[in-house]
Amino acid sequence: QKEVEQNSGPLSVPEGAIASLNCTYSDRGSQSFFWYRQYSGKSPELIMSIYSNGDKEDGRFTAQLNKASQYVSLLIRDSQPSDSATYLCAVASGSARQLTFGSGTQLTVLP
Amino acid sequence: EAGVTQSPTHLIKTRGQQATLRCSPISGHTSVYWYQQALGLGLQFLLWYDEGEERNRGNFPPRFSGRQFPNYSSELNVNALELEDSALYLCASSLGNQETQYFGPGTRLLVL
Numbered sequence: 001q002k003e004v005e006q007n008s009g010p011l012s013v014p015e016g017a018i019a020s021l022n023c024t025y026s027d028r029g030s031q032s033f034f035w036y037r038q039y040s041g042k043s044p045e046l047i048m049s050i051y052s053n054g055d056k057e058d059g060r061f062t063a064q065l066n067k068a069s070q071y072v073s074l075l076i077r078d079s080q081p082s083d084s085a086t087y088l089c090a091v092a093s094g095s096a097r098q099l100t101f102g103s104g105t106q107l108t109v110l111p
Numbered sequence: 112e113a114g115v116t117q118s119p120t121h122l123i124k125t126r127g128q129q130a131t132l133r134c135s136p137i138s139g140h141t142s143v144y145w146y147q148q149a150l151g152l153g154l155q156f157l158l159w160y161d162e163g164e165e166r167n168r169g170n171f172p173p174r175f176s177g178r179q180f181p182n183y184s185s186e187l188n189v190n191a192l193e194l195e196d197s198a199l200y201l202c203a204s205s206l207g208n209q210e211t212q213y214f215g216p217g218t219r220l221l222v223l
Contacts, residue, residue: 032210032211034211034212036214042216043199043201043214043215043216043217044154044201044214045214046211046212046213046214049211088154090154092210096159096167097142097144097159097161097166097167097205097210098156098159098167098169099144099146099154099156099210099212100156101153101154101155102153103153104153
Protein backbone atom coordinates (compact mmCIF):
# COMPACT_ATOMS: atom_id res chain seq x y z
CA GLN A 1 0.00 0.00 0.00
CA LYS A 2 1.34 3.38 -1.00
CA GLU A 3 1.98 5.60 1.98
CA VAL A 4 2.88 9.21 2.52
CA GLU A 5 4.11 10.19 5.95
CA GLN A 6 4.30 13.66 7.44
CA ASN A 7 5.08 14.94 10.91
CA SER A 8 1.65 15.86 12.20
CA GLY A 9 3.01 18.66 14.33
CA PRO A 10 1.85 21.03 15.44
CA LEU A 11 4.86 23.03 14.33
CA SER A 12 5.25 26.52 15.73
CA VAL A 13 7.73 29.07 14.43
CA PRO A 14 8.13 32.79 15.17
CA GLU A 15 7.27 35.33 12.51
CA GLY A 16 10.18 35.83 10.11
CA ALA A 17 11.70 32.40 10.75
CA ILE A 18 12.08 29.51 8.32
CA ALA A 19 9.48 26.76 8.61
CA SER A 20 10.59 23.31 7.46
CA LEU A 21 8.01 20.68 6.57
CA ASN A 22 8.96 17.12 5.73
CA CYS A 23 7.38 14.22 3.90
CA THR A 24 8.44 10.68 3.05
CA TYR A 25 6.77 8.29 0.62
CA SER A 26 6.87 4.56 0.14
CA ASP A 27 6.32 4.08 -3.62
CA ARG A 28 9.63 4.29 -5.48
CA GLY A 29 7.71 4.63 -8.73
CA SER A 30 6.28 8.00 -7.70
CA GLN A 31 6.97 10.70 -10.24
CA SER A 32 5.15 13.84 -9.16
CA PHE A 33 5.01 15.59 -5.82
CA PHE A 34 2.82 18.39 -4.59
CA TRP A 35 2.44 20.63 -1.60
CA TYR A 36 -0.99 21.98 -0.73
CA ARG A 37 -1.98 24.44 1.97
CA GLN A 38 -5.32 24.02 3.73
CA TYR A 39 -6.75 26.66 6.01
CA SER A 40 -9.20 25.47 8.63
CA GLY A 41 -12.59 24.82 7.07
CA LYS A 42 -11.33 25.44 3.54
CA SER A 43 -10.22 23.28 0.64
CA PRO A 44 -6.59 22.51 -0.27
CA GLU A 45 -4.77 25.16 -2.28
CA LEU A 46 -1.83 24.17 -4.47
CA ILE A 47 1.45 25.78 -3.41
CA MET A 48 4.05 23.95 -5.47
CA SER A 49 4.74 20.94 -7.59
CA ILE A 50 8.13 19.26 -8.06
CA TYR A 51 9.13 16.47 -10.38
CA SER A 52 12.95 16.36 -10.45
CA ASN A 53 15.57 15.87 -7.77
CA GLY A 54 16.84 19.09 -6.26
CA ASP A 55 15.32 22.38 -5.25
CA LYS A 56 12.52 24.41 -6.77
CA GLU A 57 11.90 27.92 -5.56
CA ASP A 58 8.77 30.06 -5.86
CA GLY A 59 8.82 33.26 -3.88
CA ARG A 60 9.17 32.44 -0.20
CA PHE A 61 8.62 28.73 -0.82
CA THR A 62 11.25 26.15 -1.72
CA ALA A 63 10.43 22.52 -2.42
CA GLN A 64 13.19 19.93 -2.20
CA LEU A 65 13.04 16.43 -3.66
CA ASN A 66 15.35 13.47 -3.09
CA LYS A 67 14.01 10.41 -4.89
CA ALA A 68 16.83 8.16 -3.66
CA SER A 69 15.80 8.88 -0.08
CA GLN A 70 12.09 9.06 -0.99
CA TYR A 71 11.91 12.40 0.71
CA VAL A 72 10.31 15.71 -0.18
CA SER A 73 10.30 18.88 1.89
CA LEU A 74 8.92 22.39 1.85
CA LEU A 75 10.73 25.39 3.27
CA ILE A 76 8.86 28.60 3.97
CA ARG A 77 11.18 31.58 4.41
CA ASP A 78 10.20 34.74 6.28
CA SER A 79 7.16 32.98 7.73
CA GLN A 80 4.08 35.14 8.24
CA PRO A 81 1.08 34.61 10.53
CA SER A 82 -0.98 34.19 7.34
CA ASP A 83 1.07 31.04 6.62
CA SER A 84 -0.58 29.36 9.62
CA ALA A 85 -2.41 26.40 8.10
CA THR A 86 -2.16 22.67 7.56
CA TYR A 87 0.31 21.70 4.86
CA LEU A 88 -0.43 18.57 2.88
CA CYS A 89 2.13 16.57 0.96
CA ALA A 90 0.70 14.66 -2.01
CA VAL A 91 2.31 12.10 -4.28
CA ALA A 92 1.15 10.93 -7.71
CA SER A 93 2.22 7.65 -9.20
CA GLY A 94 1.92 7.99 -12.93
CA SER A 95 -1.01 6.91 -15.03
CA ALA A 96 -3.34 6.22 -12.11
CA ARG A 97 -3.55 9.99 -11.49
CA GLN A 98 -4.44 9.23 -7.91
CA LEU A 99 -2.96 11.62 -5.39
CA THR A 100 -2.00 9.99 -2.12
CA PHE A 101 -1.95 12.53 0.68
CA GLY A 102 -0.11 12.64 3.94
CA SER A 103 -2.05 13.45 7.06
CA GLY A 104 -0.74 17.01 7.01
CA THR A 105 1.43 19.15 9.23
CA GLN A 106 -0.25 21.92 11.17
CA LEU A 107 1.90 25.05 11.13
CA THR A 108 1.43 28.02 13.43
CA VAL A 109 3.43 31.19 12.86
CA LEU A 110 3.55 33.26 16.02
CA PRO A 111 3.52 37.08 15.70
CA GLU B 112 -10.34 32.54 -14.60
CA ALA B 113 -13.02 30.81 -12.55
CA GLY B 114 -11.88 27.96 -10.38
CA VAL B 115 -13.51 24.64 -9.68
CA THR B 116 -17.05 25.07 -8.40
CA GLN B 117 -19.08 22.64 -6.33
CA SER B 118 -22.67 22.49 -5.19
CA PRO B 119 -24.26 22.40 -2.75
CA THR B 120 -21.91 23.79 -0.12
CA HIS B 121 -23.68 21.87 2.61
CA LEU B 122 -25.95 18.84 2.48
CA ILE B 123 -27.81 17.14 5.31
CA LYS B 124 -29.23 13.66 4.78
CA THR B 125 -30.45 10.82 6.92
CA ARG B 126 -29.06 7.33 6.96
CA GLY B 127 -30.18 5.24 4.00
CA GLN B 128 -30.89 8.21 1.72
CA GLN B 129 -29.00 9.11 -1.44
CA ALA B 130 -26.82 12.18 -1.92
CA THR B 131 -25.87 13.86 -5.18
CA LEU B 132 -22.93 16.24 -5.31
CA ARG B 133 -21.98 18.33 -8.34
CA CYS B 134 -18.74 19.75 -9.68
CA SER B 135 -17.76 22.03 -12.55
CA PRO B 136 -14.07 21.98 -13.52
CA ILE B 137 -11.86 24.86 -14.49
CA SER B 138 -12.52 25.85 -18.09
CA GLY B 139 -10.38 23.74 -20.39
CA HIS B 140 -9.86 20.96 -17.85
CA THR B 141 -11.16 17.58 -18.93
CA SER B 142 -10.23 15.52 -15.88
CA VAL B 143 -12.28 15.57 -12.69
CA TYR B 144 -11.32 13.88 -9.44
CA TRP B 145 -13.33 13.25 -6.28
CA TYR B 146 -11.84 12.96 -2.80
CA GLN B 147 -13.31 12.39 0.64
CA GLN B 148 -11.90 14.18 3.67
CA ALA B 149 -13.36 12.69 6.80
CA LEU B 150 -12.36 13.77 10.29
CA GLY B 151 -9.24 11.95 11.36
CA LEU B 152 -8.84 10.08 8.07
CA GLY B 153 -7.25 12.63 5.78
CA LEU B 154 -7.87 13.03 2.08
CA GLN B 155 -8.85 9.80 0.37
CA PHE B 156 -9.08 9.37 -3.41
CA LEU B 157 -12.52 8.32 -4.63
CA LEU B 158 -12.81 8.58 -8.42
CA TRP B 159 -11.16 9.98 -11.55
CA TYR B 160 -13.09 10.85 -14.70
CA ASP B 161 -11.64 11.94 -17.99
CA GLU B 162 -13.41 12.51 -21.30
CA GLY B 163 -16.60 11.06 -19.86
CA GLU B 164 -15.04 7.80 -18.72
CA GLU B 165 -14.20 6.49 -15.26
CA ARG B 166 -10.42 6.04 -15.33
CA ASN B 167 -9.59 5.06 -11.77
CA ARG B 168 -11.38 4.27 -8.56
CA GLY B 169 -10.21 4.35 -4.97
CA ASN B 170 -10.91 1.83 -2.25
CA PHE B 171 -14.57 2.72 -1.70
CA PRO B 172 -17.70 0.54 -1.95
CA PRO B 173 -19.83 0.52 -5.12
CA ARG B 174 -22.47 2.72 -3.50
CA PHE B 175 -20.08 5.56 -4.30
CA SER B 176 -20.50 6.25 -8.00
CA GLY B 177 -20.48 9.11 -10.39
CA ARG B 178 -20.38 10.27 -13.93
CA GLN B 179 -18.93 12.96 -16.13
CA PHE B 180 -21.05 14.90 -18.58
CA PRO B 181 -20.13 16.06 -22.10
CA ASN B 182 -19.32 19.54 -20.73
CA TYR B 183 -16.84 17.84 -18.33
CA SER B 184 -18.85 18.64 -15.23
CA SER B 185 -19.30 15.73 -12.88
CA GLU B 186 -21.67 14.28 -10.36
CA LEU B 187 -20.89 12.09 -7.36
CA ASN B 188 -23.68 9.88 -6.05
CA VAL B 189 -23.61 8.20 -2.70
CA ASN B 190 -26.34 5.64 -2.16
CA ALA B 191 -27.56 4.05 1.07
CA LEU B 192 -25.87 6.71 3.17
CA GLU B 193 -24.15 5.66 6.36
CA LEU B 194 -23.19 7.82 9.32
CA GLU B 195 -19.49 7.45 8.47
CA ASP B 196 -20.09 9.02 5.06
CA SER B 197 -20.22 12.37 6.84
CA ALA B 198 -17.24 14.26 5.43
CA LEU B 199 -16.04 17.05 3.21
CA TYR B 200 -16.22 15.92 -0.41
CA LEU B 201 -13.72 17.65 -2.61
CA CYS B 202 -13.68 17.84 -6.36
CA ALA B 203 -10.50 18.67 -8.27
CA SER B 204 -9.76 19.17 -11.93
CA SER B 205 -6.74 19.06 -14.19
CA LEU B 206 -5.82 19.35 -17.82
CA GLY B 207 -6.26 16.01 -19.52
CA ASN B 208 -2.56 15.26 -19.84
CA GLN B 209 -1.39 16.66 -16.51
CA GLU B 210 -1.41 15.50 -12.91
CA THR B 211 -1.58 18.89 -11.22
CA GLN B 212 -4.97 19.03 -9.56
CA TYR B 213 -6.83 22.14 -8.42
CA PHE B 214 -9.48 21.77 -5.76
CA GLY B 215 -12.93 23.24 -5.44
CA PRO B 216 -14.39 24.54 -2.18
CA GLY B 217 -16.01 21.22 -1.30
CA THR B 218 -19.41 19.96 -0.24
CA ARG B 219 -19.85 19.21 3.43
CA LEU B 220 -22.13 16.20 3.82
CA LEU B 221 -23.69 15.40 7.15
CA VAL B 222 -25.52 12.11 7.59
CA LEU B 223 -27.85 11.91 10.56
